Every structure is written in structure tokens, then in C-alpha cells.
Amino acid sequence: MSKPLAWDDLRLVKAVAEAKGMAGAAAALQVDHSTIFRRLGALxxxxxxxxxxxxxxxxxxxxxxxxxxxxxxRIDSEVHRLERRLTGKEIAPAGEIRVATADSLLMHLLTPLFYRFRATCPAIRLDVVIGNSALNLSRRDADIAIRATDTPPETLVGRRIGSIAWALYGRGQDRQARGEAFIDTADWVALSQDMASLKVVRDTRQLQPERLVYRANSVLALAEAVEAGIGIGHLPCFIGDVRPGLARLSDPVRDYAAELWLLTHQDIRHAPRIRVFMDFIAAELVPLRPLIEGMSGQFQIG
Known part of the structure; x- marks a missing residue:
């Protein structure tokens, strides 16, 4: 070719094909018949x-x-799509978002928020991955992570929502029956050692071995054990404070707090579906900050 193809060349072919002739193409492009004839011959x-x-x-x-x-x-479709986006008339973001989080966050905080997000953006599908291990967002194991961490990876970007408070909990009926001696005599439950990156797990090593009767590798499972009366244990306040069968036995333990982050990889942070999800979930979590940070419950012993 003597010159590269231009968008005007493609528009010319499209106009002639749709009109099946020179006259209709000339009218569509608002040029005269001879110009269409000359440009098509040159092309x-x-x-x-x-x-x-x-x-x-x-x-x-x-x-x-x-x-x-x-x-x-194809190009005409992309041009119109760009015009709609730039003029604010783009259709709602669509596609799939893979979200990694923990079972406790999903059950006690996120599921109602996901419901409201889907009602707002029905063209976006959510694929939720549950687990305590940090998935590799760089390898696209997930698009977004909602996690408790004090050291988010440098390759990720996002928003700090708040600080997850932890306190000691036990069954309310056991506390009432046994009074102030309850903590001194109760059995304990705790998270498993494979979650030893959490300070709350490391501190259980100070307990007498015979009093630590139950371990679980899930915060949600630990809450179930406390509520069943197996023993007392430290839980996030957003879990312990909303379970009517539990009583808070201590103030939040500052050393156990962990930051709650909404994270994504920097390469996809501007994708419309990612941006709208991050904005929506962050806005929905802000009103829940008193619950997350342990300010909605009370220290109930004594």
C-alpha cells in the first residue's frame, strides 16, 4: 500500500456497502458523488x-x-461506545468480579452488601472465594480482596476501611450463672496455630495447656464454639457483639486489632466494574465502622 488505511477509508466502504451505491453513500457522508467515486478508486x-x-x-x-x-x-461500534462513555451515557459496567475474603467477613458483614450491590449493578456477577490464605492478585487468583492485614502488599492498591477490634467473649448464660469467677475457671477456645500470624493466636501459648480445649482454623467456627459453650475465646467484635447468646468479657484488646482493607491490583483498578465495586462496598462499610471497631458493644462482666 502507498499509504496506511485510515478510519475515513473504512467509513467510505461501510457507507457504499450500506447504500449499495455511490449516491446513497455520498448522501450519508455529505459529500458529492464524484468525491466518493474518486476516493473509492484510489483506495x-x-x-x-x-x-x-x-x-x-x-x-x-x-x-x-x-x-x-x-x-x-467493529471500529464503528468501539467509537460509539467511547462516545457514550465520555458523555456519561455508557451502559452499566458488566462482567465478573472474583472477590477473595474470609468466611467471618462474608457471613457477618459482606453478604448483605453484596446483595445491595447486585441490585444496583445487575450486569456484574460475583465469584466469591473463601479462605484465610492470601490469594495472589498479581496472578489473578482474585480481582479484589477484602481482608484483615496490617501490611498490604506493595503491588496492591485500595482503601483502609477501619480497624477490626477483638475482645474476649463467652456465653451470657454461663457468665450469669458463674459470676466474676467465670473467666478464671472457664475452658478456652482459640484459633489454630496455622493462623499464628495473628497476635491473638500467639498469645494463647500463655494459657495452661489443660484449659485450652478446642482449636479451629476459622474465626466463624471459633464463634460457633464459644456460642455452643465449649469455652471462652477472643473474637472480632463485629461477630461477638451481634450474637445475642454471647457476652463481652473484656474491653477490645488493642494489640489484637488488624486493619480491614479493600484491595485490588493496580493494573485493573480503573476497570469500570472494579471501580464501581470498590466505591460501592467502601461506602457501605463506612457506616459499619463502629461495629467493626468495637464501639457498638459493651464490656459486660462484673
């Missing part, structure tokens, strides 16, 4: 192949012309 000479067959009923595309038309239609 075919540059390409070295005819794009149309001139028939009695009009202009029919050749195989080469069909390829050019297909490209023109």
Missing part, C-alpha cells in the same frame, strides 16, 4: 484489489470488501 488501487463488484442492481462486496466492512463495523 482500491492502494490495496491492489477491488472491494466492490459493480452490478446492475448496485455495488456488491468482494471477499476483500467484506473483510474491510467487518473491520469498519
Amino acid at each position: 482500491e488501487r492502494a490495496l491492489g484489489t477491488p472491494l466492490f463488484e459493480r452490478r446492475r442492481g448496485g455495488y456488491d462486496l468482494t471477499p476483500a470488501g467484506e473483510e474491510v466492512l467487518a473491520a469498519a463495523e
